[in-house]
Amino acid sequence: DTAVSQTPKYLVTQMGNDKSIKCEQNLGHDTMYWYKQDSKKFLKIMFSYNNKELIINETVPNRFSPKSPDKAHLNLHINSLELGDSAVYFCASSQGTGGGISQPQHFGDGTRLSIL
Amino acid sequence: GESVGLHLPTLSVQEGDNSIINCAYSNSASDYFIWYKQESGKGPQFIIDIRSNMDKRQGQRVTVLLNKTVKHLSLQIAATQPGDSAVYFCAERVGGTSYGKLTFGQGTILTVHP
Numbered sequence: 001d002t003a004v005s006q007t008p009k010y011l012v013t014q015m016g017n018d019k020s021i022k023c024e025q026n027l028g029h030d031t032m033y034w035y036k037q038d039s040k041k042f043l044k045i046m047f048s049y050n051n052k053e054l055i056i057n058e059t060v061p062n063r064f065s066p067k068s069p070d071k072a073h074l075n076l077h078i079n080s081l082e083l084g085d086s087a088v089y090f091c092a093s094s095q096g097t098g099g100g101i102s103q104p105q106h107f108g109d110g111t112r113l114s115i116l
Numbered sequence: 117g118e119s120v121g122l123h124l125p126t127l128s129v130q131e132g133d134n135s136i137i138n139c140a141y142s143n144s145a146s147d148y149f150i151w152y153k154q155e156s157g158k159g160p161q162f163i164i165d166i167r168s169n170m171d172k173r174q175g176q177r178v179t180v181l182l183n184k185t186v187k188h189l190s191l192q193i194a195a196t197q198p199g200d201s202a203v204y205f206c207a208e209r210v211g212g213t214s215y216g217k218l219t220f221g222q223g224t225i226l227t228v229h230p
Binding site for chain 1: 123124150152154157158159160161162165203205216217218219220222223
């Protein structure tokens with residue numbers, strides 16, 4: 001009954017490879033997010049999709065490409081992996097994006113990406 | 117341990133004490149604030165939230181206080197338990213067209229000693 005699930009949990013790969021991380025939520029939310037958490041625990045948003053439409057695109061290298069096949073899924077593909085991409089990547093979801101409603105984001109347990 | 121080398125603010129308390137974790141936020145246009153708890157190997161877990169038209173909100177054993185004048189947010193945990201040990205993050209959302217974007221604080225490591 002996991003609300004936000006990410007796969008894989010661990011990803012160890014060589015520099016220069018291409019990899020994907022998948023995320024699925026069963027909360028019925030219409031907005032999904034990708035965050036990056038660095039070694040100092042700093043959490044920063046990368047992307048957000050609302051009903052399969054990209055609404056937030058922070059300053060992220062274009063080697064990172066999100067894709068939302070439907071509103072319950074948001075995947076992250078990373079090309080030509082670099083050492084600096086090593087981090088924990090979190091997927092999150094929420095109902096809506098703002099307005100007059102309080103809408104906390106619910107997070108998955110992360111994908112720990114290590115680049116060798 | 118996980119905190120080695122992180123250089124985050126830390127708070128150590130004895131079991132049963134009350135804990136107060138503080139957060140200074142940056143944007144006076146922020147209209148919504150959330151506290152998250154992150155345990156080792158897990159994702160951030162929602163604890164409590166507050167909108168900018170309130171100055172206090174209570175949950176089970178937790179209270180969030182908001183002081184918009186000085187842009188300060190605090191999380192009070194009553195009767196702290198060892199299971200409360202974690203990294204705690206505050207997050208703010210700017211109103212208007214932020215599309216739900218949350219900006220997170222640096223985190224505070226809470227250690228509860230039995």
